[in-house]
Amino acid sequence: MESPRTILYTGKGGVGKTSVAAATARRCAAAGLRTVVLSTDPAHSLADALERELGPDPTQIGERLWGQQVAAQDEMERHWSSVQAWAGELLAERGADRISAEELSVPPGMDELFSLLQIKRHHESGEWDAIIVDCAPTGETLRLLSFPDVLRWWLAKVFPQQSRLMDAARPIARAVLDLRLPGDDVLDEVSRLVENLIAMNEILRDRANVSIRLVTTPDRMVIDEARRTFTYLNLYGFLTDAVVVNRVFPEGVGDYFEPWRRRQLDALDDVRSGFAPVPVLTAPYFAGEVVGPERLDELAAAVFDGVEPAGVLHERLAQELRVDADGAVLRLDLPFADKGDIALRKIGAEVVVRVDGHKRTVVLPPALAGYRAAGASFTDGALELRFDDPDGRA
Numbered sequence: 001m002e003s004p005r006t007i008l009y010t011g012k013g014g015v016g017k018t019s020v021a022a023a024t025a026r027r028c029a030a031a032g033l034r035t036v037v038l039s040t041d042p043a044h045s046l047a048d049a050l051e052r053e054l055g056p057d058p059t060q061i062g063e064r065l066w067g068q069q070v071a072a073q074d075e076m077e078r079h080w081s082s083v084q085a086w087a088g089e090l091l092a093e094r095g096a097d098r099i100s101a102e103e104l105s106v107p108p109g110m111d112e113l114f115s116l117l118q119i120k121r122h123h124e125s126g127e128w129d130a131i132i133v134d135c136a137p138t139g140e141t142l143r144l145l146s147f148p149d150v151l152r153w154w155l156a157k158v159f160p161q162q163s164r165l166m167d168a169a170r171p172i173a174r175a176v177l178d179l180r181l182p183g184d185d186v187l188d189e190v191s192r193l194v195e196n197l198i199a200m201n202e203i204l205r206d207r208a209n210v211s212i213r214l215v216t217t218p219d220r221m222v223i224d225e226a227r228r229t230f231t232y233l234n235l236y237g238f239l240t241d242a243v244v245v246n247r248v249f250p251e252g253v254g255d256y257f258e259p260w261r262r263r264q265l266d267a268l269d270d271v272r273s274g275f276a277p278v279p280v281l282t283a284p285y286f287a288g289e290v291v292g293p294e295r296l297d298e299l300a301a302a303v304f305d306g307v308e309p310a311g312v313l314h315e316r317l318a319q320e321l322r323v324d325a326d327g328a329v330l331r332l333d334l335p336f337a338d339k340g341d342i343a344l345r346k347i348g349a350e351v352v353v354r355v356d357g358h359k360r361t362v363v364l365p366p367a368l369a370g371y372r373a374a375g376a377s378f379t380d381g382a383l384e385l386r387f388d389d390p391d392g393r394a
Helices: 017-031 046-050 072-079 080-095 098-104 110-125 149-175 184-204 219-236 258-274 292-303
Strands: 005-010 035-039 059-060 065-069 131-132 210-216 238-248 280-284 319-324 326-332 343-345 348-357 358-363 374-379 382-388
Touching: 005 110, 017 035, 017 046, 017 065, 017 131, 017 210, 017 238, 017 292, 035 110, 046 065, 046 292, 059 292, 065 110, 072 110, 080 131, 080 184, 110 131, 210 219, 210 326, 219 238, 219 258, 219 319, 219 358, 238 258, 258 348, 258 358, 280 292, 280 382, 343 374
Parallel strands: 005 131, 005 210, 035 065, 035 131, 210 238, 238 280
Antiparallel strands: 059 065, 319 326, 326 382, 343 348, 348 358, 374 382
């Protein structure tokens, strides 16, 4: 079975990612692909963008086009009901009121994680040519899917022993610690969740068919947030194949908005160099709200001018981190630069790189914040930054 083309859109809240996702889905369906667009954002707005009623299951809203707003509560009941019941009763026994106990039994971010598992079901169903996902306004949830080796270790080493150990420990825990340990149904549910997370990780790392697109606006704070997300997506092996810069002022906006437009154009230049070689797609600031078929198609025409929306627009991770006993090496693709003088400066968790007059700021993961910059080399269009661990922990 051929894998469907899967595109996940994420970005800071309010940048228009839902509209871009809906516009992409309409464009894919118009191109002849059987397409489903789904929202895993707890604050759903996909139905508003499409101007159609949507439910927790795919609803046909056009020729070859379906929409879905995933119900997080339904997903939690499917994946977490036994764990939630056990944890809720445990908290209630410790004095929490029933409502608080139920809320606290679901860790933050788990609701969207369960919603993302809808992708796995759609992926395995064979019904779709294209799956377009409107994610929550952060890429943090994707980090939970980025540790397959750790999850596999738990699955191989811990869960095979769970029943025997728990059977022995339960009477002691209840008698001595006054603690009710989870039953086999709870542990089985956790085991199934781990298996699903491993499968989701493998799906998302299929770079021939799956990619993530960042949506931003040409504003400094929003771009900084996109840069941080971009770093994590690269370092965790998830392919970003495009950056969409939304709400760019067109020419002729008048004297009042012209200074703002000039700042946007400067920011757009920084986006193109900072995210290179990933393609940067743009859309103008429309005069009205982008909702409904006509406006969404206008948005799609602007974003995908000369570009195939379902295509994989970039095929290689723009950043790659390697850690060994000597420290760490961060590879950056810099196709716009020629070999020449390289200036490197590390400021806390950021590295400012200058190559042949081009400036690029890279946000490092917190684990590298204490490392020292040890040097750099530039070959074959890629810059490698070397870092030493001051504590020798690498």
